[in-house]
Amino acid sequence: MEERNWKPNVVVYISVMDGLCKDGLVYEVLNLFSEMSGKCVLLNHITYTCSTQGLCNFGRWKEVGSLLDEMTKMGMMPDLQAPSIF
Secondary structure, eight states, X not given: OGGGTOOOOHHXXXXXXXXXXXXXXXXXXXXXXXXXXXXXXXXXXXXXXXXXXXXXHTTOHHHHHHHHHHHHHTTOOOOSSOOOOO
């Protein structure tokens, strides 16, 4: 996409993250999360929820804690139920 001068937005990133989580590729999710930050793509409640849910599914508790800390530092509070993104 970027080779054709089309910059992916947060919805595209969330869709990719969701697919990676479903395939168990949580390391790639964390890399994508970092890439989003580096490209100044707005990290929102849904990006954090999608990432933490995927990490929880595979028992990656240390990373979950880090994302939750980061989320609360940005003024977002985690929900008990994940919002529907699709």
